[in-house]
Amino acid sequence: MLQASYPYYLANEAQSPNQDLTVYDKFTGKVATKVAMADAATIDQAIAAAEAATEPMRKLPAYKRQAVLNHCVKRFEERAEELAQALCVEAGKPIKDARGEVVRLIDTFRIAAEEAVRIGGEIIPMDITPRGEGYSGMWKRVPIGPCSFISPFNFPLNLAAHKVAPAIAAGCPFVLKPASMTPIGAIIIGEILAETDLPKGAFSILPCHRDGADLFTTDERLKLLSFTGSPEVGWQLKAKAGKKPVILELGGNAACVVDEGTNIDDAVARIIFGAYYQSGQSCIGVQRIMVHEAHYDEMRDKLTAAVKALRSGDPKDENTFIGPMISEKEAKRLHDWVLEAKAEGATVLAGGERTGAMLDATLLEDVKADSNVNTQEAFGPVAVLSKFSDFDEALKEVNNSTFGLQAGIFTRDIYKIQKAWDELEVGGVVIGDVPSWRVDHMPYGGVKDSGLGREGVRYAIEDMTELRLLVIRNPN
Known part of the structure; x- marks a missing residue:
């Protein structure tokens, strides 16, 4: 059974300033539960908290990021039927499909836990030309910084997971806007993340109206936008996103x-x-x-x-x-x-x-x-x-x-x-x-009106990290 109401998560903490979002049972049409809604001021606070968490998240050792993800796997397994029943109600998804999505949620976090400890780099031979003799080069991946995520209604657990889990693996704080019609799964993910010792501000999960969510797209403190949804909305967001990279997983035919x-x-x-x-x-x-x-x-x-x-x-x-x-x-x-x-x-x-x-x-x-x-x-x-x-x-x-x-x-x-x-x-x-x-480990995404970039945990981590080069000259 769903709870009577749910909070949102601001800087890792549950808050219930209102119950402004009504979630309906998609089959009966009856009210299923109420959820707290974030306003623009709350979103601004969340972004500020994510910015403040950038350095602590970057310094969080890989084994600790892996431990957070493994904790989520364990808790999702323990609460699997609760997650499936909530999904069945809020999305109208047949219960067998709902249970299948919970399995994929668990898979995605498990894959991310594995990838968290193998984000490597590469040695680059520099002596391919006389100019490079006496130099050595190498690169590593570093977290891109605070990320903005907007997830859709049709796979509200697993498509949120495909953003959240790679971000934790990569060491990126994030703010997530779940679909207003299906926010419960994302809120439960937040509840489980709040059980961990992620740095303050590492995550915020904020249901909000589309017309009040501009900061998810336009705020320059956010260093990447990942959106899954309709082509019409996705391309509009890309046009407004400014300098930040944009990943779009849009429609298909x-x-x-x-x-x-x-x-x-x-x-x-x-x-x-x-x-x-x-x-x-x-x-x-x-x-x-x-x-x-x-x-x-x-x-x-x-x-x-x-x-x-x-x-x-x-x-x-x-x-x-x-x-x-x-x-x-x-x-x-x-x-x-x-x-x-x-x-x-x-x-x-x-x-x-x-x-x-x-x-x-x-x-x-x-x-x-x-x-x-x-x-x-x-x-x-x-x-x-x-x-x-x-x-x-x-x-x-x-x-x-x-x-x-x-x-x-x-x-x-x-x-x-x-x-x-x-x-x-x-x-x-x-x-x-x-x-x-x-x-859920394979590269997934499209071309043309179907979007830009690829999801799949390893490939999402690539988008959420940047290459940083080191060149060393040996003067001897």
């Missing part, structure tokens, strides 16, 4: 290509997961399914039957696969796109109906190329099916998008695998599986 010779039953099972898990609210959820004409009819029939068999309803029910979208507004937006596609001649193979925030798992075919549901990010339980006859043309169609996050290719041809890796304009190519697959 992920395609999955099913080539000739694929095991169709296996592909169907994986695509059903990729397109509809956690109600399709993933930026790497399968949205465009491209099937070779030799398998199209069989694939269409099996996918249609599988989509129709998915169980929708209360996310607290262990058998539910499709829960509510994050809000009725979002469900209506995507349902309108389905109706628009249908009016333009598309066939609804499965689903297509909506009740409040509940949108049926929906599969479409014969969708116009320029239809919103084909070109924009659906971010819900809707996928579009099409056929192809030429693999090269299918790759071109994958690239025919403003997004470029990940792509999935079902093929057994090593030359096609190499070609897909060479030619697809995406951050990652997954062979024999859906683009929705991710393990």
